[in-house]
Amino acid sequence: MAQLLPSWRWYGPQDPIQLLEIKAAGAKGIVTALHQIENGAIWTKAEIQERNKEVSSAGLHWSVVESLPVHEGIKTNNAVASVLLKNYLLSLENLAACGIDTICYNFMPVLDWTRTNLQKPVPGGTTLELRAVELVAFDCFLLEREGAKASYDAELVQAAADYFDTLDAAQRESLAATLLLGLPGSEETYSLEEFRAALSTYDHISAANFRENLFRFLEAVMPRAQELGIKMTIHPDDPPYSVLGLPRIVSTAEDLRAVVKTVDLTANGLCFCTGSLASRADNDLVTLATELAERIHFVHLRNVQRGAHGSFFESGHLQGDADIAGVMKALMTDGTDRSLAYRPDHGFKLLDDQNRTSYPGYSLYGRLRGLAELEGLRHGLAYS
């Protein structure tokens, strides 16, 4: 039985949530990254060791790196891609030398995870949401992307126009900021102008070209990761469909199968993010977790309630459209006895979280509730 290890994402010393609080919440593993290092630069052994020491002296264990980010230059395969790739491999070598063996990354172009509203009310707090009308309003009326209007249903564009008309200047600015300033963990932030420029680097990159770039990366990295004893885990697209005309290629069951098949090594694994995957109705999570278990090396447990046109909001960890119990059970009964880190992905900004500073989605009490629910479920499943 794979032993699911309760873990918690910590943004390092600048995270307003302390390691002692994380320990008190019941986590054993820490998921963290060296966010102070510029994307594309080498993670040195000294810096890795320093973070590792900090985590272990709190009685916790650095279970996963999230993320060792893949630079846009690799994603677009530009002129400096080979230098960036060399640096990436050196960082992996340094991590392996320090005994860190599970790494999460994504291959989403320009934007990491995307939401349009960070304050949807729920009982006792707020949650994060992506509303299609807001995304379309941003795309058509703030970004004014060429061809944007023609890329959506006319009805949706009209709804977005009507919605946009109701917003005052401050609300428009806040919508743009939500999309452009980056959510925690994103490596880039943009002004509207910079964002248009970043999008234009994909003008000539179709989904097929982009997939070639991903596969080139997998072929360059995975054999070395395998030698180093490192398990790489790609995070699925969030949301799992094309946004703002950008290619997205890690969204569906077929996409995940293609990733693992392309380089058939254990090192070439997946981060199974239930919230991202369940944001499309055609992803059958339990079937996927069962089928791909041996390549799943890291798990994000989060739930969503889906709405129209790809909209969703982050619901309670055990309430929503994703069968969390089914996924946990599939992973716990995968026939192995390995330790498999999972973390409660995001949480409500709940009760006293409203009076504390925390990053969107990365609250203390909201995640503590999520972790408690998931741990209860895990123990119940193990018992039965």
Ligand code: DNO
């Ligand atoms: C959001 C996170 C993502 C994730 C990266 C992995 O909460 O799940 O930012 O860390 O996409 O590279």
